[in-house]
Amino acid sequence: MASRTHDTETEVQDRAILVSLVTDKIKRTGIDSELSLQELVQLAETAGVEVLDVLRQNKETPDSKWFIGKGKVEELRMAADGLGANTAIFDQELSGAQVRNLEEALDLKIIDRTQLILDIFAGRAKTREGIIQVELAQLSYLLPRLSGHGKNLSRLGGGIGTRGPGESKLETDRRHIRDRISELKRQLDEVVKTRELHRERRRKSGAVQVALVGYTNAGKSTLLKQLTDADVYIENQLFATLDPTSRVLRLPGGKEVVLTDTVGFIQNLPHDLVASFRATLEEVNEANLVLHVVDASSPMREEQMEVVQSILQDLGAAGKPQIVLFNKKDLCQPEQLEMLPAGEGFMKISALNEDDLSRLTRTIEDGLAGDTLVFRIPADRGDLTSLLYRVGDVLEQNYEENAVLYTVRVNKEDYAKWSYKLAEFTEQK
Ligand SMILES: Nc1nc2c(ncn2[C@@H]2O[C@H](COP(=O)(O)OP(=O)(O)OP(=O)(O)O)[C@@H](O)[C@H]2O)c(=O)[nH]1
Ligand SMILES: [Mg+2]
Numbered sequence: 001m002a003s004r005t006h007d008t009e010t011e012v013q014d015r016a017i018l019v020s021l022v023t024d025k026i027k028r029t030g031i032d033s034e035l036s037l038q039e040l041v042q043l044a045e046t047a048g049v050e051v052l053d054v055l056r057q058n059k060e061t062p063d064s065k066w067f068i069g070k071g072k073v074e075e076l077r078m079a080a081d082g083l084g085a086n087t088a089i090f091d092q093e094l095s096g097a098q099v100r101n102l103e104e105a106l107d108l109k110i111i112d113r114t115q116l117i118l119d120i121f122a123g124r125a126k127t128r129e130g131i132i133q134v135e136l137a138q139l140s141y142l143l144p145r146l147s148g149h150g151k152n153l154s155r156l157g158g159g160i161g162t163r164g165p166g167e168s169k170l171e172t173d174r175r176h177i178r179d180r181i182s183e184l185k186r187q188l189d190e191v192v193k194t195r196e197l198h199r200e201r202r203r204k205s206g207a208v209q210v211a212l213v214g215y216t217n218a219g220k221s222t223l224l225k226q227l228t229d230a231d232v233y234i235e236n237q238l239f240a241t242l243d244p245t246s247r248v249l250r251l252p253g254g255k256e257v258v259l260t261d262t263v264g265f266i267q268n269l270p271h272d273l274v275a276s277f278r279a280t281l282e283e284v285n286e287a288n289l290v291l292h293v294v295d296a297s298s299p300m301r302e303e304q305m306e307v308v309q310s311i312l313q314d315l316g317a318a319g320k321p322q323i324v325l326f327n328k329k330d331l332c333q334p335e336q337l338e339m340l341p342a343g344e345g346f347m348k349i350s351a352l353n354e355d356d357l358s359r360l361t362r363t364i365e366d367g368l369a370g371d372t373l374v375f376r377i378p379a380d381r382g383d384l385t386s387l388l389y390r391v392g393d394v395l396e397q398n399y400e401e402n403a404v405l406y407t408v409r410v411n412k413e414d415y416a417k418w419s420y421k422l423a424e425f426t427e428q429k
Contacts, residue, residue: 014049014109016087017079021068022058026092033091035300036267039238040091040113046237047120052083066105067098077106089116096145114141114270117239121273124242129191129280136184137276139177146174192279199286208257208368210249211284213312214293215304216240216264219327222351223293224261227361232261239264244283251365252358260287267307274314281315288413289367290322296340296348297331321412323367325360327351373415374427375406387422391415 018040022033037054044051057072066073067090076088087109088102094112102110111119118138125131202209212220216238224230228247233240242263249259260283274281284290290312294305305324312318326340330350337348347363349356370392377384379402388394392410399405405427415422 014047014087015052015083015085016044016049016089016111017052017076017083017085018044018054018089018091019068019072019076020054020056020091021062022056023062024060031267032300032303035303037091039266039300040089040116042238043113043116043120044089046239047116047123049087049089052085053079055079062092065098065101067092067094067102073102073105076108080106080108087111089113099145113268114272117266117270118273120239121242124239127243129188129195130243132184132188132191133276133280134273136181136188137270137272139181139184140272140275141270143174143177143181146170146177188276188279195279199283202258202286208255208289209260209287210257210289210291210364210368211260211262211287212291212293213262213284213308214264215295215298215308216266218264218293218295218304219351220261220264220293221245223291223325223327223360224259226351226357228259230261238266244280249361249364251361253365255365255368257288257364257368265308265311267303269307269311274311281311284312284315284317284320287317287320289364290317290320291364292322292324294324294326295328296326296336297328319413319416321367321416323347323363325349329353329356367412370409370411371415372407372409375408375422375425376400376403376427377406377425378403384422384425387418391418391422 018037020033020037020040026033033056037056041051041054055072055076057068059069063069068076079085080088085108088106088111090110090112092112093114094102094110099110099112102108118134118141121134122138125134212223214220217236217240221232221234221241224245224247225232225234228249230245230247232245241261244260244262246258246260248256250256262284263277263280292305292308292312294301294308298304309318312320322345324341324346326337326346326348328350329337329348330352340346340348342348347356347360349360351357372395375384375388377388385404385406388406388408391414392408394406394408396407397404
């Protein structure tokens with residue numbers, strides 16, 4: 001937020017009223033707007049904003065000029081005057097014109113959820129890659145909205161205009177931003193190439209990779225720290241981690257794997273951010289095993305798990321072998337814990353409990369070990385035989401009259417890709 005620019009003369013704490021508009025379209029998506037609003041409060045607090053009040057409105061469609069209804073604008077003005085607010089934060093994305101109209105009518109700084117998330121990321125970025133990615137996402141978000149952001153541009157720095165939007169000035173600003181976007185993309189390409197080289201090296205070294213993924217604040221960094229003594233930033237706030245961190249983890253049997261902590265996910269993750277962070281997020285695709293960390297104590301647990309699964313799907317990592325870790329069990333009631341799915345692929349843990357951690361490393365070991373499966377392949381299905389050699393090591397072949405029995409130690413990940421063809425020929429699990 002503005003307060004983070006450390007402009008000492010004008011530094012004012014952001015004091016905000018949060019606004020949520022629930023439209024019919026939103027209702028149809030099934031997003032729980034109350035939970036989303038709770039999350040917006042956390043996001044605002046993470047950004048250092050003082051939240052004074054929350055306004056809600058139900059409306060069929062957004063107002064094209066004001067986003068919320070005219071009467072609600074008046075209500076917002078009165079609340080802001082009464083409470084001494086200087087900012088309004090909307091839980092849904094606004095157009096540039098809506099921002100401008102609201103700013104002019106209310107004399108408040110107007111921010112939407114996307115911009116708030118971008119702001120938090122901007123404050124967190126530490127590595128060159130992270131900094132480039134965030135700036136790229138910010139500018140891509142800003143460009144189509146430029147004429148709406150008279151007041152907010154100063155936060156972006158980099159010589160972008162902050163004065164009133166005269167049209168010719170706007171054109172110059174747009175050109176500057178487009179130039180900057182091309183420059184950032186070029187720089188990002190270089191970083192991505194370097195990352196590719198690293199990946200290639202890791203792949204060649206045969207290092208086994210395990211990725212910690214999950215909703216923001218689930219406890220991923222805590223697990224990395226507890227398991228590997230990594231000195232990482234852990235905080236009870238959203239998006240504590242931005243850049244992936246990898247550490248070597250020694251499993252009980254002596255095998256070493258590379259454990260990677262990643263940026264947390266959130267619902268409605270801004271599109272520009274996902275696009276910019278794609279290279280970082282795609283690290284997950286390198287993993288042999290995905291540990292999906294869930295905050296089991298959160299009332300939003302199920303929604304959060306769905307968000308994570310759908311982002312994994314987008315990244316093409318949904319088919320990876322996955323273990324769901326229901327973390328923070330120490331904060332759950334016994335009844336809550338009983339309701340959680342159990343069995344293979346699920347664990348209830350506390351990142352702070354030593355016994356759970358040793359159970360976890362044993363489970364990781366098991367999760368990485370391949371299964372030995374037996375397939376009965378009909379004699380005329382030579383196509384399937386060649387597939388078997390692709391999914392693992394064929395240990396044994398026994399010939400029958402019209403079929404061959406193959407004993408195969410399958411690599412889980414490769415097998416997952418072809419199981420739709422092979423599963424019906426499996427003899428034993
Ligand atoms: N009580 C309890 N707190 C936990 C546990 N695991 C993590 N925490 C706390 O949860 C908060 C978030 O932990 P982080 O490890 O930073 O979470 P993260 O998933 O890395 O979050 P982001 O980096 O923001 O995506 C911190 O305050 C941790 O101390 C647990 O098992 N029990
Ligand atoms: Mg973290």
